[in-house]
Amino acid sequence: MYELHFAVPMAGAILCTLNSRLNANMVSVLLEHSQSKILFVDYQLLDIARGALDLLTERAKKKPILVMIMDSDCTSTIDFTSISYEYEKLLAVGHNDFDIVRPHSELDPISINYTSGTTSRPKGVVLSHRSAYLNSIATVLFLQMSLFPVYLWNVPLFHANGWCLAWGVAAQFGTNVCLRKVSQKNIFDNIVQHKVTYMGGAPTVLNMIANSTLSDRKVFNHKVSVLTGGSPPPPQILSMMEENGFSITHMYGLTETCGAGTFCAWRPEWDMLPTEEKSKIKARQGVPHVGMEEIDVKDPSTMESVPADGKTVGEVMFRGNTLMSGYFKDLKATEEAFKDGWFHSGDLAVKHSDGYIEIKDRLKDIIVSGGENISSIEVETVLYSHPAVLEAAVVARPDDLWGQTPCAYLKLKDGFDADVEEIINFCRDRLPHFMAPKTVIFLDMPKTSTGKIQKFVLREKAKALGSISNVPSVSSISNVLSVSNMSYP
Structure with a gap:
C-alpha cells in the first residue's frame, strides 16, 4: 500500500x-x-x-x-x-x-478517502494533489522530522493517507517500519530493533503503550517523537508517555482537512510548568500549521468569532488549500460542509487568549442536562485520572426529568477493581455534581479500525437503557423551582 x-x-x-x-x-x-x-x-x-x-x-x-x-x-x-x-x-x-x-492541474484529485461506514450514503472525501502536497510538507515541518527518519506505522494508510506521512516520510528519505498488528510488544520490539525515531498513533495506541506490562516494555536510550490525533488525548496518558521516553506532538484535523490541520505548538516557557499543567496544555488542539490558511471558532448561527476567553464555546471552522475539494458525487453535503465560505468541522471548542483552540466535544456528543451543557471530554478526563480506569467514554442517556444525564462506559486495567458507586463519587469529588455520571457500565469498548471508540454504538446502548429518573408531579416541580439554588441529583 x-x-x-x-x-x-x-x-x-x-x-x-x-x-x-x-x-x-x-x-x-x-x-x-x-x-x-x-x-x-x-x-x-x-x-x-x-x-x-x-x-x-x-x-x-x-x-x-x-x-x-x-x-x-x-x-x-x-x-x-x-x-x-x-x-x-x-x-x-x-x-x-x-x-x-x-496531473493536468494541481487541483486534480489524488485520492478519495471514505469517512463513513454507512451503506446508505457513503461520504468520499476528494483530496487534490495540491492539498496532499501542502499537508505533507506542513506535517513534516511541525513534527520537526529530521532527514533519514525511521517511522513506525501504527496509523493505517486508509486513514487520511496515514495523515499524509506516506508522502512526508519519503520527502525526508525515511525508512518505513510496517506492522500487521498493533500491540504493545510489537511497538517496543520494533523501536529497539530498528531504532525508530518517529511514529504516529491515535490516543488509544498511546493508552496501550502507557499501560503496557513490564514484560512487553523495552528500554531504549533515544527519544521517539510521536504524532497523535483523532480525539483529544487524556492529559494523564500524555504525561505517562513522556515518562516512558516518548515526545508527543498533538495535532488535530479530519479527513476533510487532509489529516492534520492544527497542532499544539510547544512554547519554551511551558517547560517550567508542573507536569499536570504541561499535559493539559499539550492536550489542546493549538494553532493552524503553515499550510492551513485560517482556523477560527465561530458561532455557527451568526458566523461571529467567539471571544478568546477560554470559556465561550463555538464550532471549529477552517479555510485553506489543504481542505478537501468536496464529497464525491454529493453536491448537497459539500455545500453544507462549506456553508458561508468556511468548512464546518462539527467540533465544539473554546479559544484561549493566546489563540490556541481547545476541543470540548463533538456537536453530537454534547450532553444537555437540565439546560446545562456538559462536555463529555471533560468528564472523560476526570475518569482517566482514576487509577483503575484504562479506557473511558461518556455519552448522553435520555432522562425524563433532566433531558439527558451522563452515562460512562469504562474498561478497567488488568488487576484493578472499582465499582459503580466508587466511580460516581470519584467524579462528584472533582466535578460539579450535575456533570458526574449517573450511570456507569463496565465493558470492552467497541472501536473503529483506527482505534477510536465508537460512541455511536455506546449512544444506542444508552438510549436503550431509557430514563434513569421518573417524571415528578406538577406540584413537586413547583416545589423544586421555588428553591433558588436548584440542585442536581
Whole structure:
C-alpha cells in the first residue's frame, strides 16, 4: 500500500484506500460508489474482496480487476480463481522507461478517502494533489522530522493517507517500519530493533503503550517523537508517555482537512510548568500549521468569532488549500460542509487568549442536562485520572426529568477493581455534581479500525437503557423551582 501511494498517482490514476476491517457488503458499496477499476488486496483479505465482487456481479455492476498481494508467510493453498494478477508478477511486466503521468492541474484529485461506514450514503472525501502536497510538507515541518527518519506505522494508510506521512516520510528519505498488528510488544520490539525515531498513533495506541506490562516494555536510550490525533488525548496518558521516553506532538484535523490541520505548538516557557499543567496544555488542539490558511471558532448561527476567553464555546471552522475539494458525487453535503465560505468541522471548542483552540466535544456528543451543557471530554478526563480506569467514554442517556444525564462506559486495567458507586463519587469529588455520571457500565469498548471508540454504538446502548429518573408531579416541580439554588441529583 505504501508503494501504491506513489505508483497510482504516478500512473495518472486516483487512490481509494479502503478500511481493512470493512465487510464484503460495505466494500462492494464503496467499490461501486468510487467506480474503482482495479482492486489491490492483501491475501489475508482475499475472501472479503471476493465476496464484494460477487455482490457487484449480483447487481449487474462491472467488477474491477483483482490483483492479489502475496507475502512471505503465504501458504500454497490459495485459490487463484478470479485473481487477474499477482502483485509482484504484475510489476515484473512493467516498463522501466515509463514516463510519470503528471496531473493536468494541481487541483486534480489524488485520492478519495471514505469517512463513513454507512451503506446508505457513503461520504468520499476528494483530496487534490495540491492539498496532499501542502499537508505533507506542513506535517513534516511541525513534527520537526529530521532527514533519514525511521517511522513506525501504527496509523493505517486508509486513514487520511496515514495523515499524509506516506508522502512526508519519503520527502525526508525515511525508512518505513510496517506492522500487521498493533500491540504493545510489537511497538517496543520494533523501536529497539530498528531504532525508530518517529511514529504516529491515535490516543488509544498511546493508552496501550502507557499501560503496557513490564514484560512487553523495552528500554531504549533515544527519544521517539510521536504524532497523535483523532480525539483529544487524556492529559494523564500524555504525561505517562513522556515518562516512558516518548515526545508527543498533538495535532488535530479530519479527513476533510487532509489529516492534520492544527497542532499544539510547544512554547519554551511551558517547560517550567508542573507536569499536570504541561499535559493539559499539550492536550489542546493549538494553532493552524503553515499550510492551513485560517482556523477560527465561530458561532455557527451568526458566523461571529467567539471571544478568546477560554470559556465561550463555538464550532471549529477552517479555510485553506489543504481542505478537501468536496464529497464525491454529493453536491448537497459539500455545500453544507462549506456553508458561508468556511468548512464546518462539527467540533465544539473554546479559544484561549493566546489563540490556541481547545476541543470540548463533538456537536453530537454534547450532553444537555437540565439546560446545562456538559462536555463529555471533560468528564472523560476526570475518569482517566482514576487509577483503575484504562479506557473511558461518556455519552448522553435520555432522562425524563433532566433531558439527558451522563452515562460512562469504562474498561478497567488488568488487576484493578472499582465499582459503580466508587466511580460516581470519584467524579462528584472533582466535578460539579450535575456533570458526574449517573450511570456507569463496565465493558470492552467497541472501536473503529483506527482505534477510536465508537460512541455511536455506546449512544444506542444508552438510549436503550431509557430514563434513569421518573417524571415528578406538577406540584413537586413547583416545589423544586421555588428553591433558588436548584440542585442536581
